[in-house]
Amino acid sequence: MGNQKKNVRDAALDVIEAVEKNQSYSNLLLNHAIERNKLEGPDVGLLTEIVYGTIQRKLTLDYYLNPFLKNRKKLEGWVLNLLRLSLYQIVYLDKIPERAAIYEAVEIAKKRGHKGISSMVNGVLRNLQRKGIPSMDEIKDPIERISIETSNPYWLTERWVEMFGLDKTMEMCKANLIAPNQTVRVNTTKISRDELVRILNEEGFVVEKSPLLPEAIQSLRGNVAHSDAYKQGLCTIQDESSMMVAYALQLEDQLNVLDACAAPGGKSTHIAEKLHGTGNVVSLDLHEHKVKLIVQNAKRLGLENIAGHTLDSRKVQEKFKEGTFDRILVDAPCSGLGVLRRKPDIKYSKKASDIQALQKIQHAILDAVAPLLKKDGILVYSTCTVDQWENEKAVQDFLDSHSDFEPIALSNLPEPVHPFANGHQMQIFPQDFGGDGFYIASVSKK
Numbered sequence: 001m002g003n004q005k006k007n008v009r010d011a012a013l014d015v016i017e018a019v020e021k022n023q024s025y026s027n028l029l030l031n032h033a034i035e036r037n038k039l040e041g042p043d044v045g046l047l048t049e050i051v052y053g054t055i056q057r058k059l060t061l062d063y064y065l066n067p068f069l070k071n072r073k074k075l076e077g078w079v080l081n082l083l084r085l086s087l088y089q090i091v092y093l094d095k096i097p098e099r100a101a102i103y104e105a106v107e108i109a110k111k112r113g114h115k116g117i118s119s120m121v122n123g124v125l126r127n128l129q130r131k132g133i134p135s136m137d138e139i140k141d142p143i144e145r146i147s148i149e150t151s152n153p154y155w156l157t158e159r160w161v162e163m164f165g166l167d168k169t170m171e172m173c174k175a176n177l178i179a180p181n182q183t184v185r186v187n188t189t190k191i192s193r194d195e196l197v198r199i200l201n202e203e204g205f206v207v208e209k210s211p212l213l214p215e216a217i218q219s220l221r222g223n224v225a226h227s228d229a230y231k232q233g234l235c236t237i238q239d240e241s242s243m244m245v246a247y248a249l250q251l252e253d254q255l256n257v258l259d260a261c262a263a264p265g266g267k268s269t270h271i272a273e274k275l276h277g278t279g280n281v282v283s284l285d286l287h288e289h290k291v292k293l294i295v296q297n298a299k300r301l302g303l304e305n306i307a308g309h310t311l312d313s314r315k316v317q318e319k320f321k322e323g324t325f326d327r328i329l330v331d332a333p334c335s336g337l338g339v340l341r342r343k344p345d346i347k348y349s350k351k352a353s354d355i356q357a358l359q360k361i362q363h364a365i366l367d368a369v370a371p372l373l374k375k376d377g378i379l380v381y382s383t384c385t386v387d388q389w390e391n392e393k394a395v396q397d398f399l400d401s402h403s404d405f406e407p408i409a410l411s412n413l414p415e416p417v418h419p420f421a422n423g424h425q426m427q428i429f430p431q432d433f434g435g436d437g438f439y440i441a442s443v444s445k446k
Contacts, residue, residue, distance in 0.1 A: 006037050007104070008039065008043050008046050008047050009050065009085065009086075009104045009105070009108060010108055010111075011037045011039065011047055012033075012047055012050040012054070013078065013082055013085060013108065014033060015030055015033050015047075015051045016054055016081045016084075017077065017081060019051075019055060019345050020077065021077075027342070027343065034047065050088060050089065052179065052344060053088050053092055054084050054085040054088045055344045055345055056151060056176075056177055056344040057088060057177070058151055058348065059148055059153070060148060060149065060150075060151045061084045061087050061088060061091075061151075062084070063134065063136070063148045064087060064091070064134060065080075065083055065084070065087060065124070065128075066134075067134055068127050068128055076113075076117075079109070079113065079120075079121065082105055082108055082112075082121060083121060083124060083125070086102065086104070086105040086121075086125055089101040090102075090125070091133060098129055102125045102129070105122075106118050106121055106122045109121040109122075136148060136149055143157050143158050143161055143166075146161075146166070146169060146170050146173055149173075150170070150174055151177070152173045152176070152347060153347055153348065155351075155352060156337070156347060156350070157169060157173065159352070159387075160172065160173075160386070163386075168429070171429075171431045172386070172429050172430060172437070175429070175430040175431035175434075176340040176341050176344075179341065180239075180341045180342060180436075181218050182218070182219040182223065183210065183216055183217065183218050183219070183240050183243075183435075184196075184200075184217040184218075184219055184224045184236070184237055185215055185216060185217075185235060185236050185237075185238045185243055185266075185270060186215045186216070186217060186234070187233060187235055187236065187273060187302075188215055188273055189273050189277055189301075189302065189303070190233060190234055190301075190302060191234045191235075193215060193217065196217065196229060196235060197209060197217060199229050199234070200217070200224065200229055203227050203228060203229065204222065205221060205222035205227060206219070206220040206221035206222065207219045207220065210240060212240050212414065212416045212417060213240055213243050213244070213414050213416075213417075214414065215243070216240050216243060217235070224237065231300075233301045233302050236266065236269060236297065236300075236301060238266040238267075238270065239339075239435055239436045240435040241338075241384075241435035241436045241437070241438035242266060242382075242384070242436065242438060243270060244413060244417060244438070245267050245270070245329065245331065245380060245382050245440055246270040246271050246274050247412050247413050247417075248382075248410050248412070248413070248440050248442050249271065249327045249329060249378060249380050250327075250378055250412045251271065251327065253275055253276055253278040254275075254279045255275060255279045255326040255327055256279060256324060256325045256326050256327075257271050257275070257279065257280065257281045257282070257325060257326065257327040257328070257329070258282050258284070258316075258320075258327070258328045258369065259281060259282065259284065259329045259331070260313035260328065260329065260330045260331075260365060260369050261285065261313055261330065261332060261365065262283035262284055262285050262331070263283075263285040263290030263291065263293055264293040264294060265283060265293060265294035265295075265297040265298065265306075265308075267329060267331055267382075268297075268298070269297055269298055269301050269306065272298065272301075272303040272305050272306050273303065275305060277303065277304065277305055278305065279305055280305055281305055281307070282307055282309065282320075282325075283306055283307065283309070284308075284309050284310075284311045284316070285308070285310065285311075286311070287310070288310045291308040291309065291310045294306070294308040295308045313330075313368060314364045314368045315368065316368050316372060317368060317371065317372070320372050321372075322371045322372060323371075323373070323374045323375070324374075325373055325374065325377060326378075327377060328369050328373050328377070328378075328379045328380070329379075329380050329382070330362075330365055330366055330369060330379065330380070330381045331382045332358075332361070332362040332366075332381065332382070332383050332390075332394075333358060333362070334358055334383035334387075335354060335358055335385045335387055335390060336350075336384055337386055337387055337437065338383070338384040338385045338386050338428075338430065338436045338437025338438050338439075339384050339437065340430075340437075342436070355387055355389055358390060359389055359390060359394065362383075362390060362394050363394065363397060363398070366379075366381065366394070366398045367398075367401075367402075370398075370402055370404075370405065373445045374445065375445055375446070376444065376445060377444065377445050378408065378442060378443070378444050379405070379443050379444070381395055381398070381441045381443070382441075383439045384436055384438055384439075385437065385439065386437040386439070390439075391425075391427060391441070392425065392427075392439075392441075395425065395441040395443070398443070399443065404445055404446050405443045405444065405445055405446065406443065406444055406446055407423065407424035407441070407442070408424055408442050408443060409421075409424055409442070410423070410424060410425070410440065410441075410442050413426075424441055424442050424443065425439070425440065425442070426440045427439050428440075
């Protein structure tokens, strides 16, 4: 194959294959494929759409394909993925003529396989085109119906239905299929939001102010990470849900703040901005290359009140004394089930046992950092998941085993966000305002 340029569908098949084989993140592989095949303009959009869409809707596509495949078990993996991505275009992409999708699929099959494979691919897709996709009305089990309709694994759908009921689960699963808008946080130490909106629109991006948060901007067209404004440190990329964490910490100037699981530094830099460059933010991460990212981000944003350390946050007591910090953030390692719109591959690779393993780590980090908080200090626990075992239960277990801590009501939140807060905690769902699924809780040391 060498380094030949590939067409979009061929490149898409490579990426989908690599995601499945190596459990690698789709977003990283995608950027790599765009560079390697020198794709530009509409091709980049199409590649992104086909890769994300096919991964996002894999279980639905399989349901449609199954009646047309005689010997599915004998199919090579790449052939199945080729059928999936071709069917994805036929069913979901109005702009692409069906005959073009089928023709391309057959050409790729000829190039990669033998004649038998290309005629099978041709046969399956033409058959589907003729007979139409099977109806979902046959599916009687409501959980299976949601699972197939929204391509969300059965075990996970069932888990969510137990936690949130059928309607809320269906809403969440549907919301997870919608591509997210990029949101941008204004670096308020350098520029006002109005000024940044003007600069970005002049640069050719289409952006507007967020209705939720005073420092947030939504990008409707264009990746702001490629803008001059970004390079000059006027802004950073961060989801709106995640921006609420810095509010929950109830920050004041001159405070000492620990961010225990900080990479790549979105929340650390937000905290530093909210301290107006005063105080200290200590940002920890387990991996040195990730700490470098935090330091680079701080430097780009011109924030000098952040120090990055490579440290397992379960061992913080080896480095810091009791009562060192006024505020502690534990943005814990979690299953990531709140960000399935951005990382659709996660939903197929996660298992219930992963959640149990993560719970142990979450508890261990909370136990380790607790003594480092000053009296009357605030500890905020956050995750980008919707799972109650990682969220409400983790915080309740912590409070049960630490009598010197008590829940305190989330305050300081911007007005539009108040409806989502419930006392000391807040669970945001992707369907609430199009942000990531996210959990925030606030406790204080007596």
